[in-house]
Amino acid sequence: MEDAKESHFLLPFGLKLNAEEGEILPDPERYRRLIDRLLYLNFTRPDITYATQHLNQFMQQPRWPHLDVALHVVRYLKQYPEQGIFFPRKNDFKVQAFCDSDWASCPMTRKSIMGFCIFLGLALIS
Template sequence: MDQHQQLALAKGPVLEDPSSYRRLVGRLIYLAATRPDLTYAVHILSRFMQAPKEDHWLAALKVVRYLKGTLGQGILLRAESSFHLNGWCDSDWDSCPLSHRSTTGWIVQLGSSPVSWKTKKQNTSSASSAEAEYRAMNAVTKELLFLKNLLHELGVDHEGPMTISCDSKPAIHISNNPVFHERTKHIELDCHFVRDEIVKGVIKPFHVSTTNQLADILTKALGRREFDAFLLKLGIRNLHAPT
């Protein structure tokens, strides 16, 4: 998608027959189950299923052109990868110009390959970027616990704490601080279970720079160079390319 494009503020004419747009986005939703690179674009396009406009249709066609140029692109599951679970979480604070809600994006890697990912607009407005990032940590922690239990059911024991990579130092500080204070009282109490899992040693947060935050690809439209670089770091390859 084009950088800084605000499809929510599109003022073009409404499509006379929205069924074509709905069918196309429905197919893209199906593809996003195996294509993490489509997740953010599909998340944005699916917001306008009720009354799509011409700008929304053109943005959807751009995704189709991208797909035609990357038919062999997919997730590479390396045989030598470890069974360590690593989560990446990020948020785009106040990203929706209409509801002023933030967008959460997270990816979970098994070894070096992504196995679970999601982009979602947060249910409530966040008063600060740190709060939005903390909600993203809450979401990825739940997914990590689920995948750890799933591995255990399959006979694979996860050794050591699972890691969470976050580019917000305030959010990491809140999760590590055992004292509730005025700045965090407005955050729902159920979000603070992240802190309990850190105390138990189940997860361990790490700070990463924004340029190395892999979940950034799920929260905003990036430039072509940054987009391609993140795909390589995520373990997404063109499986039809000659070795």
């Protein structure tokens, strides 16, 4: 994807992926390997956590729209390679936590998607 066009946004606004929309991928292993790599990248790129968690729901039977969105995430990463977690040398060691939930927005299961972040001073630790 070296020659792919870069994306300024992680996901299109209002994107709703469906488990039954689109054709099933002939080689689901390609999709699974890509999502595995994105999940590993979550450790240093928490900005893609929501997208990778959402795409991870379709690992059993991935379809073309799911792969298209996963490749869109890769194009976003290409646009902003310098972003990531920053760990400053000087820190005040004050713990802060934030969380958010979308309250049952999954149209298939009506489950909520929740996220949180915990800071130790200025450093994101979880």
